[in-house]
Amino acid sequence: MVPFLRILGIETSCDETAAAVVERDAEGHSKVLSDVVLSQLDEHSAYGGVVPEIAARAHVEALDELIEEALARANVSLADVDAIAATSGPGLIGGLLVGLMTGKAIARAAGKPLYAVNHLEGHALTARLTDGLSFPYLMLLVSGGHTQLILVRGVGQYERWGTTIDDALGEAFDKTAKLLGLPYPGGPAVERMARDGNPDRFNFPRPLVGEARLDFSFSGLKTAVRQAAQEIAPLSDQDVADICASFQKAISRTLKDRIGRGLQRFKAEFPVTGEEPALVVAGGVAANLELRGTLQALCDKNGFRFIAPPLNLCTDNAVMIAWAGLERMATGAAPDTLDVQPRSRWPLDSNAETLIGFGKRGAKA
């Protein structure tokens, strides 16, 4: 038996304003009662990226109504929730302030405990909500702001095994798209173009492939794409398609090497876990079908379960924040006090060294 818990979650760390209500019953069955997300994509697309000030204002304008809607859709009132969970980092400080202050105000007014949640922890624990996964497992987070391979040992117990030393993977997609004249966000556009392209036309670099460390690097790849594009300019549609396909192939190969090593390390450290080991993927880049295929094949080869939560729970949402709060509350962890502060940088693994350039955009997870 576990305690029945119902949590209201709030997410405002980047360009999605989100609120959700999640519960888990005494038998351990979890349920998403509501999941409301308002994307600010339209507000930012003209600028080719997220503009922090615009994001913060948009959160202010939308959040109260979104929370009301999340409660209404869940058919509950504030009196019916056991705690409030709000993202307090990492992310854009303006947005974090909006969400955390709102969370504090509601917690105070309704007399409920507040959990200040690490956004990355939300991503890390989602697979326990969707697939009932048990610890330990590996998580690959690939989004616009992060590229990390994380060992998830337990609630609050994370070890960063690898991270990018320069650009995040989503950022590499976005920058490549931009220099090829494709729309923002770049990932879906690059993937679409790549379908008609020749992946073998350009031999783009695969940085760090072959190295024992589990880190990633994508800025050299972006530079190589720029050079190739400049050499053959003006670009025909076929040229763009070929560049996109070759770019994705280089990334697939890189992931195969890096993650393949990660899976081997996991097997060496946890020879017997009681069940099949698992790799979970999260973040917007996880939408990419070619990369998913690469990871699925890699997992099949290494005897791992490959778990990709549904896309709406892979990208930024408040369900994962509510769930992380719920998991923390269920461990008996004390709630945060109302003087908890937002943190634009907040590594999941506090022992992990900061790598040069890591998280320089720091805004998105």
Ligand code: KG4
């Ligand atoms: O997790 P997410 O929605 O937002 C944050 O970064 O917080 O991830 C967005 C990133 C963007 O960089 C976008 O270009 C990338 O995910 N992305 C993709 C695809 N869909 C979104 N990258 C590659 N292929 C895709 N299909």
Ligand code: ZN
């Ligand atoms: Zn995120």
